[in-house]
Amino acid sequence: MYDLIVVGGGPAGLAAACKAWEDGVRKVLVLERDKELGGILNQCIHSGFGLQRFKEELTGPEYAGRYIQMLRKTGVEVKLDSMVLQILPGKDGAPHQVHAINGQDGYMVLETKAIVLAMGCRERTRGAISIPGERGSGIFTAGAAQRYLNMEGYMVGRRVVILGSGDIGLIMARRMTLEGAKVLACVELMPYSGGLTRNIVQCLQDFDIPLYLSHTITDIKGHDRVEQVTVSQVGPDRRPVPGTEMVFDCDTVLLSVGLIPENELTRQAGIGMDRRTNGAVVYENMETGIPGIFACGNVVHVHDLVDYVSAESERAGAAAAAYVQGTEAQGPVLELAAGDGVSYTVPQHVRTESLAKPAEVFFRVNRVTQAAEILATDAAGKTIARFKREHMAPGEMERVALPPQLLKLAQGPLTLSIREV
Amino acid sequence: MKELICIVCPKGCHLKVDEENGYAVTGNGCPRGAEYGKNELRNPTRMLTSTVCIEGGIYPRLPVKTSRAIPKGMLFQAMDEIAKVRLTAPVHCGQVLIENLLGTGADLVASRDMAAHK
Ligand SMILES: Cc1cc2nc3c(=O)[nH]c(=O)nc-3n(C[C@H](O)[C@H](O)[C@H](O)COP(=O)(O)OP(=O)(O)OC[C@H]3O[C@@H](n4cnc5c(N)ncnc54)[C@H](O)[C@@H]3O)c2cc1C
């Protein structure tokens, strides 16, 4: 029997496993379905990772490499090419079961005291956003194209239109251009970009790639291969405005329209989910609704900085270690709610009595603001904390730390909201 | 007068840089913006990341980067040099693949370990 099984060997799983080992847990197993550790970072070859965590600017593979080296110094067991198929929570303190399969061990039923879920996320596809038109080849999610180009060595096309201005799409616009492709346009439905300003400047403007805000693709032509796309402006209701059509001759469409946490295992295990994040509902220590099962990283909510993934996952690793060693977090639960301008909060619940340090709360805003305040207001209408921000945008995750003394005085639920000043 | 957006921090101030007046910057929320505005007009530089061919590794491509930022105008020329590199695994992270790339003072280095694959 294992003390801890970590599902997924990306940055989240690696940080959780390293931390649990550091805290004294010895029978730890990481299960990863890919042929190596590191997760999605292995394909993110651009730089801009690790400024918070390592105080230097690293590429994705370098950042992953640091954690892989840390893990190698521990006695944590790793199984690669191993796909987890099912998780069966143990009843009344009985061990949990993890069902997994690989070419060497066959079908495995593994028992463990604790589990950390770190499966990451996957990209939304064309099906999830329904574009009209023909179904020729040449339509890829930006992340799939990134993997083909950066790891497998295939160029996916020569004349490209990108739908969505998320960071992966922007990064791919630059990458494809440097490799000799012509990126004709980046098309965004919303009136603002979903990516970081830095990426708009360095990936689009540097190469004179036009960004069409409040536009979308309304038709794709090409029976065998994409030949042409039609782009239209959208009105305030986000519906295409007739007469605004532009036509681009291209062979490739990249979709950068968002990420969805990969939670089939979580749902199947009967773990409570949050419809806003598409991830598990978690407590302050990243424990899910089932004692001994924790979750961290992109499987809980989509992060834009891997540095925060590592920090959150170390918290999950520490909590899993405490659970294995017999200290279960308990006590009254304070609920966190999303108020005006806030899309969600993670965690959704805080057990105030088990807090030794301030509770770190991550959230996203749903509008762009200049100078504004973040307010934490309790059910009695009392504002227990306020934080100033010069600038906020939906594309950038926000973080506040709520001190235990303040939380203990609050009457739940505690609502986070924003207000322009 | 040139207009650009500062990318040093998320605030994204809209800068105006006066080329005729010693690159005087206005619109910046802090001194780092003035510095950025000046450099962007006088000598813009960028980190370059790409991949090179590798044989005998787990993948056919190895990620690489410049050891520091190089002039923006040389990015495509640098890509041509990078395209000529042929490697055989093993390679270790940080290994220098081209010294002093195009005389920029930056080296081209591997940005991951790649072991020889059986
Ligand atoms: C396509 C894509 C591109 C991205 N590009 C950028 C970027 O350019 N810059 C940036 O800052 N952030 C980027 N991100 C986000 C960034 O990569 C994340 O912050 C970070 O990698 C999340 O780490 P993670 O460990 O939670 O998930 P991941 O890195 O996705 O790791 C999850 C791991 O779990 C494994 N796994 C999943 N299910 C199972 C299972 N059933 N059994 C076994 N193993 C399983 C997966 O194979 C994977 O290795 C990107 C994300 C995606 C999806």
Ligand code: SF4
């Ligand atoms: S000028 Fe200063 S405050 Fe404004 S974006 Fe640049 S670094 Fe940030």
